[in-house]
Amino acid sequence: MGGGKTVSKQTKRAGRGLGALLVAGLSILIFSTCDLEVFNPGAITDEALNDPSLMKVVAAGVANEFNSLPDNLALDILRLTDQAAGNGSYNGTGRLRRGTLEWDETNGDWAQIHETIWTGLAAWYRMTDLEEYDQTRSKDAARIWLLIGMAHRMFGENYCQVVYSIGSDFAVPEKGTVKPRTAAFDSAIVSLTKAISLGQAAGGSDDVIMAARAGIAQAYVGLNDFASATQWSTQVPTDFVYSALYNMNSNSNVVWQETIGRNEVGLFNTYSYNLANGPDPRVPYDICGTFDVPTDPFNSTVSRTDLCNSENGADGVTAHVRQTKYPDEGSDIPIAKGTEMRLIEAEAAMLANNLTDFTARINDVRSHFGLAAIAAPATVGALEYNNSPTSPFERVLHNAYDASTGNVGDPGVDAWSILDGERHLTMFGEARRLWDLHRWDHPFLNGGVVFWDTEVRRASCFPLPDDECTLNQEIVGSTLLTGVGSATHTCG
Numbered sequence: 001m002g003g004g005k006t007v008s009k010q011t012k013r014a015g016r017g018l019g020a021l022l023v024a025g026l027s028i029l030i031f032s033t034c035d036l037e038v039f040n041p042g043a044i045t046d047e048a049l050n051d052p053s054l055m056k057v058v059a060a061g062v063a064n065e066f067n068s069l070p071d072n073l074a075l076d077i078l079r080l081t082d083q084a085a086g087n088g089s090y091n092g093t094g095r096l097r098r099g100t101l102e103w104d105e106t107n108g109d110w111a112q113i114h115e116t117i118w119t120g121l122a123a124w125y126r127m128t129d130l131e132e133y134d135q136t137r138s139k140d141a142a143r144i145w146l147l148i149g150m151a152h153r154m155f156g157e158n159y160c161q162v163v164y165s166i167g168s169d170f171a172v173p174e175k176g177t178v179k180p181r182t183a184a185f186d187s188a189i190v191s192l193t194k195a196i197s198l199g200q201a202a203g204g205s206d207d208v209i210m211a212a213r214a215g216i217a218q219a220y221v222g223l224n225d226f227a228s229a230t231q232w233s234t235q236v237p238t239d240f241v242y243s244a245l246y247n248m249n250s251n252s253n254v255v256w257q258e259t260i261g262r263n264e265v266g267l268f269n270t271y272s273y274n275l276a277n278g279p280d281p282r283v284p285y286d287i288c289g290t291f292d293v294p295t296d297p298f299n300s301t302v303s304r305t306d307l308c309n310s311e312n313g314a315d316g317v318t319a320h321v322r323q324t325k326y327p328d329e330g331s332d333i334p335i336a337k338g339t340e341m342r343l344i345e346a347e348a349a350m351l352a353n354n355l356t357d358f359t360a361r362i363n364d365v366r367s368h369f370g371l372a373a374i375a376a377p378a379t380v381g382a383l384e385y386n387n388s389p390t391s392p393f394e395r396v397l398h399n400a401y402d403a404s405t406g407n408v409g410d411p412g413v414d415a416w417s418i419l420d421g422e423r424h425l426t427m428f429g430e431a432r433r434l435w436d437l438h439r440w441d442h443p444f445l446n447g448g449v450v451f452w453d454t455e456v457r458r459a460s461c462f463p464l465p466d467d468e469c470t471l472n473q474e475i476v477g478s479t480l481l482t483g484v485g486s487a488t489h490t491c492g
Contacts, residue, residue, distance in 0.1 A: 055130075058123045059140035064251065065119045066147040069112045070244040070333045071254045073154060073431035075265070076109065078255065080459060081433040082271035083424070085450040087313025087320060088264030097450055099458025101483055106159075107465040113155050120148040135198075142199035142208045149191030149215050150335055156184030156222050157435035160461040160481035163468055176474045178464070185222035192216045210235075211242035214336035217344055224439075226348040233341035238368050240341075243332035252329035255429055259323050263288075263314045267321040269451040271444075272428060275421055281369050282425040288312075288320040318451075325429050339365045339426050343419070350380055350415045358415055362422055369426075374418065381414020385443040434460065459483040464491070 078084035079096035086093025092105055123144050127135035135141045155162055162184045163176045195212040214236045220229035246253040258264040267273040272283050289311025293300035302319045304311035313320045326333070346361035359376040366373060423436055437445055438460035445458045463483045469475065469491040476492035 055123075055127055055138065055140050058126065059143050062116070062120045062123050062144050062147055063245070065112075066116045066151060067244045067246065067251055069109070069116055069151065069154060070335055070431055071246065072112065073109055073158060074333060074429050075255050075258055076462075077158070077431050077434045078429060079265055081437060082444055082448060082450060083428055083433050084259070084265050084267050084272060084323065085270055086264065087266045087268060087315055087318035088258075088262070089314050090264060093264060098453055099445075099448075099455040101459040101462060103463040103469075103480075103482065103489070104466040106462045107467045109158070109462065110465045110468065113151050116151040117148055120144045120151070124148075137202045138198060139202045139204065139208070142195045142202060142212075145191050145195035145198060146208050146212050146215070149188045149195060149212065149219075152184045152188035152191055153215055153219050153222070154431065156181045156188065156219070157432070158462050159184075160463055160483050163464065163472065163475065176472050178475050178478050178480065181461075182223060185219040188219040188222075189216055192219070207242060210237075210240055211336040214240070214242070214338070214341060217341060218336070221344055221347075222435075222439075226344070226351060230345050230348050233344045236336075236338050236341045238338040238342055238364055240336070240338035241334050242336040243334045245332050246330050248329040253326050253331045253333065255323070255333070256326045256329050256331055260327070261329070263310055263312065263320045263322065266313050266318065267323060268313075268319050271424065272323075273321055275425060280371070280425055282325075283428045284324040286322050286324055288322055291319050323429060334427075334430055337427075339368055340423075340432075343423050343426060346422075347419055350419060353380060355380070355415060358419075362418060365422060365426060374413075377413055377415045377418060379414045381416045383416050383420060383440060383443055385446075385448050455484075457484050460485075463489075 076096070079086050079093060080099065080101060086097040095102065095105075124135070124141065127138065127141055159181060161178050162181055163178055164183070164187075192212040192215045196209050199206075199209040199212070213232050217229045217232040217236070220226070220232065255265075259266065266288075267283075267285050273285065275283075286307040287305050288308035289302040289304050291297045291300045291302055297317070297319075302311045302317075308320065308322060311320060312318060325331075342361045342364045346358050346365075349355070349357035349361060355376050359374065363373045420436075420440075420442075424433060427433070436442065442448075442460075445460050447454055447456050448458060459482075461481070461483045464475075464480050469480070478491045479488045480491050481487070482489055
């Protein structure tokens with residue numbers, strides 16, 4: 001929610017009241033019951049929501065707003081990183097595959113982040129204005145602050161810079177000026193801490209409390225404070241998962257839409273395809289078609305495997321390899337997992353050169369997914385990437401790490417190779433890979449090949465969108481990061 005005109009624009013949109021949220025929340029509640037009677041409540045006035053009995057519905061509306069965020073982010077990040085690649089006909093798909101993200105292509109995710117935060121805060125203030133409603137002991141209020149906090153975390157992980165029109169305590173108005181992305185992580189911690197306190201006061205809401213603890217750990221990683229991150233991560237069990245929810249009726253999973261519903265994005269020749277090597281349960285996929293001559297597709301045909309209804313991507317040329325982690329329209333997307341917590345602890349141990357604890361935490365994750373344990377690496381090593389394959393159509397081998405076996409006993413596999421591979425696979429398609437590439441300054445960013453061509457330096461974060469630059473007069477003339485290294489452009 002930027003300052004100036006951006007604020008008035010979004011306020012006008014939301015100023016129609018929370019009636020739309022009520023409708024969304026009612027839809028969620030209807031589909032969650034066994035009563036198949038459906039009704040259309042019609043227009044909902046803002047005043048009609050001032051009813052304590054409707055706060056659960058209001059919270060459901062905030063959740064519905066939030067759920068529009070992770071899947072869109074996941075799709076964009078799949079296409080922009082080494083997790084997947086565009087093999088379709090959209091103009092933006094080709095640019096993202098090469099590692100280019102234009103500042104006028106980030107409007108949608110930016111708007112959805114701010115809409116989630118705004119609707120969450122609007123719901124909270126409504127609760128506080130109801131004299132007969134005790135928001136300090138409300139599980140629904142705790143859930144709202146969890147979603148606000150997770151939206152802030154996603155903001156910090158993906159955008160090069162952030163703009164807010166509200167203070168970190170969400171009470172004191174501020175001008176919508178450009179801030180470092182760390183401001184989003186700070187706001188996430190404030191929000192998630194509030195979610196925990198409200199959940200505990202309400203006498204439970206264990207899933208919300210646990211997800212908030214995981215979110216705080218994620219935010220502290222964003223601040224490069226692994227001591228604090230591990231204090232929170234250790235409170236989350238390995239088997240815990242908290243997800244954004246989707247269904248086939250109102251908010252279908254867009255990753256499914258573009259990888260299975262439509263062959264726009266695939267895994268052919270990506271790090272995911274090669275690293276998973278087929279058997280890894282974290283990145284399941286179907287090989288729909290194969291090139292007869294893999295190293296020379298321009299002079300090759302695609303053979304069908306009969307696993308899919310089409311062997312090609314939507315471009316009609318590229319062999320399609322489709323993800324099956326999200327096998328249908330209603331597939332949920334995890335936003336907080338215990339397995340990620342173990343990987344946070346593994347990274348902290350690696351940075352402290354404690355390879356015994358590092359290996360133990362990695363094996364906790366692998367055991368959870370039914371995979372063989374790995375032997376402790378001999379060294380921490382360094383991140384690496386093969387940026388000069390003989391042909392861009394050959395499998396781009398990132399390093400010697402084979403996640404399907406763990407390269408048990410292979411002295412050539414270092415800790416960085418293992419951590420990189422395990423985080424890549426464990427959080428595949430969950431909108432997390434771009435953040436890892438950025439915070440590690442991963443060598444893949446320096447011309448890493450997915451297939452076909454690539455940029456010399458790939459984008460590693462989302463620039464502020466042109467909508468914000470156009471509508472927020474507070475940032476006109478500001479120097480903004482483009483997402484490519486230290487390159488900048490001027491707003492306005």
